[in-house]
Amino acid sequence: MRILVVEDDVQLADMLTEALTNRQYTVDVAGDGEAAWDWCETLSYDLILLDITLPKLDGIRFCQKIRDRNMTVPILMLTARDTIGDKILGLDAGADDYMVKPFDLDELMARIRALLRRGSVAPHSSIVWGQLYLNPVTYEVAYAHESVSLTPKEYALLELLVANGRRVMSRPGIIERLWSLDDSPTEEAVKFHIKTLRQKLRAAGAPEDFIETVHGLGYRLKQL
Known part of the structure; x- marks a missing residue:
């Protein structure tokens, strides 16, 4: 948001x-x-x-x-x-x-x-994608009931991907949504956050391709 x-x-x-x-x-x-x-x-x-x-x-x-x-x-x-x-x-x-x-x-x-x-998406209701669970009130994340500890930026990135589901999110689009104009990182920073997010989800039991790379376009979640 x-x-x-x-x-x-x-x-x-x-x-x-x-x-x-x-x-x-x-x-x-x-x-x-x-x-x-x-x-x-x-x-x-x-x-x-x-x-x-x-x-x-x-x-x-x-x-x-x-x-x-x-x-x-x-x-x-x-x-x-x-x-x-x-x-x-x-x-x-x-x-x-x-x-x-x-x-x-x-x-x-x-x-x-x-x-x-009042908008189209309630930002503080529980979010579920397959076996992934996010609680936007407490910022708790779990996969298959296994707790996943994320940094604030990793959480925001995962929440953004879940909110968009199968819609591809480009790196510039991710930067626009998650960083202020005064604090915009390079696209390499987005790649780094995706990498660490994948590692933590895999450690909790998520498949290797839970976050898919659509080459030349960006990222999206694996089809349920």
């Missing part, structure tokens, strides 16, 4: 980035509304956390611009403006939810999960 944080308070943006990254979300940060708009024209986001008071293009106009383009990405506004009129203005501009600063981090994460559940 890729989230765009639009916030000009650097300290708050860093805090949100750390909290979201620790929960396996891929995060990009924009410090003003125009930069955020440029990113939305470049990448597809699963959710936007949006401050209202922003340089260059404020949150209300940014939100209206998103909806005028018929973009359906969920938007959660984060703002110090706490009057009923401010909330109505934000929701009428196209926001899906509204939280007042300062906010409780656990409540924010719960609201993010609720907004993501």
